[in-house]
Amino acid sequence: MANNFADLFEHAVDAMPDRIAIIQRDRRVTFRELDIRANRLANQLADTGVGHGTHVGFQLHNSIETMETLIACFKLAAVPININYRYGPTELAYVYDNADLEVLLYHACYEESVRAALALVPTVRRSICVDDDRDIGTPDTGAILYEPLVAAGKPFRPNITRTADDLFMMYTGGTTGMPKGVMWRQEDMWRVLGGGIDFYSGEPVRDEYQQSATGAQGVPSIWFVLPPLIHAAAMMPTFNALWSGNTVLFEPRFDPARIWQAVATHHPHIMVITGDAMARPLMDAFDAEPVDASSLLVIASGAALLSQPVKNALLETFPTSMVSDSIGSSETGFGGIGFAQKDDDPARGPRVQTGRGAVVVDENGRPVTPGEEGWLAKTGAVPLGYYKDPDRSARLFKTVDGTRIVVTDDRARAESDGTITLIGRGNMVINTGGEKVFPEEVEAVVKSHPAIYDAVVIGVPHERWGQQVAAIISIAPDHTLDLDTLHTHLRPHLAGYKLPKQIWITDTISRSPSGKPDYRWAKEFVTDHSPHHQTD
Structure with missing residues (x-):
């Protein structure tokens, strides 16, 4: 059992080659087409020395090309590095350097900031410019144009040995300090956020083929993923959907009016959002111009606060939809899931059913008794540590009583009914x-x-x-x-x-x-x- 991201994707391709994998506005690609395009890119990257452990930055908003890039990297056992496309040149240069990027792929609309950042980091040996819906690649950086590169690539799957230990790395947002790279084994990330363990039952899947085999027997659903793929809150639901044979719907950027038009056109079943920052403007746009959103069965929020008034508004506006609220982080993956109820106390933090090793611990890393506060922690599948930061890794990633554990900066309370209430970030x-x-x-x-x-x-x-x-x-x-x-x-x-x-x-x-x-x-x-x- 490889339990590798690329293997899981290829299993889905082999089981359901003609299903639609991704929809982006008027573009649709099947699993087979997505696989072939990723193969072409992977083989081109391999010819330039990209292979096991190579760090490849992607400064890309949500698109089919972004998924081609991620899949191609995983096929080569390379490590895709998420780059926040809102950063300025100095911040970009810091991440390029800290992450030891060798190759960078970026959308053409970020050309100016990329050019300024690359001038500060000469160690990035190759850059590849991807056309987008606003700009056609005419790079001044010496970058290679993406589309001709892919078109010239070989369509066959690269012959690469991949393992469950291949690295997955996600840089944190850097909203409280400098961004940090959190390193995971791919199997561990699959287990906590990719469907390798059932979100609701907590039961592990039997093997790496179960998701695709189950998906092939069922009717696919459409997942509308709104957060950016540079964040795990979007990347992992996207892969989970694809590994299970479902269709992912993308918009290049967060435009609430266009999002509701896409809902009316494509009739998605699941909408993935991140808290009030997306929910409030979505509600405003819907109130201004309602559409048929009856297809939405679940509105799934995570990674940011979903306040009680917004939960109320979602439940009132979409009475046939379930609204879920999950907790997690780059350091823990999935920590638990809760379901919105109307008119709860707005002062109460998110309360979730504990998920896959989530626990509240004291200063020594041992579980607190029900009713007590402590630090939110995670056992089981946890990260390897921070990239190039052994001191901070030693503080957060520990072994307690023979069990590997990550102790976060988040304060939480263990409730008597077995749930966890999140109180807030301890470092803030x-x-x-x-x-x-x-x-x-x-x-x-x-x-x-x-x-x-x-x-x-x-x-x-x-x-x-x-x-x-x-x-x-x-x-x-x-x-x-x-x-x-x-x-x-x-x-x-x-x-x-x-x-x-x-x-x-x-x-x-x-x-x-x-x-x-x-x-x-x-x-x-x-x-x-x-x-x-x-x-x-």
Whole structure:
């Protein structure tokens, strides 16, 4: 049993070659066509020295070509490295260098930033420019054009020895610090996020052929994956769908109006989103111009906060759809899944059924008793560590009582019914007068106010208390907000020391492509601007 990403894909191709694998607007490719195109690219890359362990960057938004690139890399036992296409040249250069990229593939619309970054990192020996829906590749970087390269490649599967130990690496978003590469064995990532263990029952599949064999016997569903493939919250659902013989629907970028047009046209069954950052604008666009969305059976959110008012709105607007809310990270993979209920307490963090080794532990890495708080941890299939960061790896990835475990920075509470409630990220905790405040809890309550469209909460320095809770908010369209009365709304759900003492207003909250808050941006914003409201 290889349990390798490329093997799992090829099993699906062999079992269902003529099924539609990917839909991107008016383009459709079958499993066989996707396989052949990936083979052509893989053989071309192999001719230039790409092979086992070669780091290949992909600075690509969602597209068929992005999946061809990922599959080609896995066919060669190379390591695709996700590059955040919103980064500027300096940030890009850091990741190119830190990840030891040898080859880079990028969409033509990122040409300017790629050119500036490559000038700072001469060790990237080859770049390949991919046409997109906005730009045709006319590179000034000396890059090779993708389409002629693929067209000239051999269509046969490369003869490469692949194993379950081949490396999968995912760079973190870098919203609280510098991006870090989290290293996984491919089999372990398959087990936690790729369907190698059933999400709901927790039962492992019997072998590497079960997903494709089961898929071949059933009717395929369409999965509309909205987050960017540079994030595991999109890449792994996409592979899970393909390995199971389902169809994946892509839009090149997050455009809510176009997304609903695609829903009306293609009738997807599952929509994958990341929290409020996607759900709120999707709801706004749907309210402005409703479409037939009756095909949607599941709206699956993960990787970012899905607040209670938004859950309420989704359940009211799509009463026949199930709304799921999952927790996880690059370091843990899948941590658990919950299902939205209307009118839950907005101050309560996500509560999930524990999944595949998720546990709450104390400072020594041992499970806490029900009702106690601790650190969210994961046993079983866990990462190998951080790339080129042995010190941080040693702090998070441990062996406790003979069991390998990753202890995250996330605070959580073990509930008496066996569930876990996520409280917040420990590395973002606000210490105000000795009391600890988790930004996510405050953000959820602030965003429950009908006039507030989005919010991010941070700690700001305070001479007496050390830190104070502060919020940056954006106002919902056609709403006004009396900041003096905001605390009246918040106080029933938050203790006094948790209430934001300083408030800034901005048109847009900066977030990562996956929808996570950009706390680095938030700290810079409050440094550069005076608050609109301040209390003691």
